[in-house]
Amino acid sequence: MHFTSAATVLVGVATALAVICSIGLAIVKKPLERLHFSAAVTSLSAGLIALAVWFDDPTWQSRIKVTLTAIILFVMNSILSHATARAIRVFESGQFDPLHDEKLLRVTKDNPSGAGK
């Protein structure tokens, strides 16, 4: 009974997170900002739903498959987010490397915020 309640809470949180991130995806202006919302759902919601299935479902077939799905989503989507960000960078500025007049944020010990001097 307690496990079912925990599963309900976990699924509710995962769904709420996905809906909030989708609203954020629709609201923000820049594509790289949108990418953050997409990555948050992949890493958090999938893990929460997998945990909820572990609590709710006694069969090992379901548990193993949903865990595998969550791991695939977590690993593959981090790679995909990187590839997408790289493609967007090339699409917008024509090259991946920094342009001549472009300032980079460098986080160092002396400059922990990364703000340019």
Add this chain to the structure above:
Amino acid sequence: MNCWLWCSAALFVALLACVYVCAFKPVPDRLIALEFASVIVTLQMILLAEGFHRPSFYDLPLTLALLSFGGGMVFARFLQRWL
């Protein structure tokens, strides 16, 4: 209807946001919305499989998670090279 099915239905709101971005925003944003939609559909399929108590349905989100990675990479590469 149990909570799994309700949550699966609630995720359609997230899909609507993806449809909006795909319809009205520039090309890079559409690619991100497409990837986001594939993740949402994968989660929906997990919720439906658990909601209907059919363990065999878990094969579908597993397959979709693998295939959406390939599809997303192809679109990202296409965007980087030719658009």
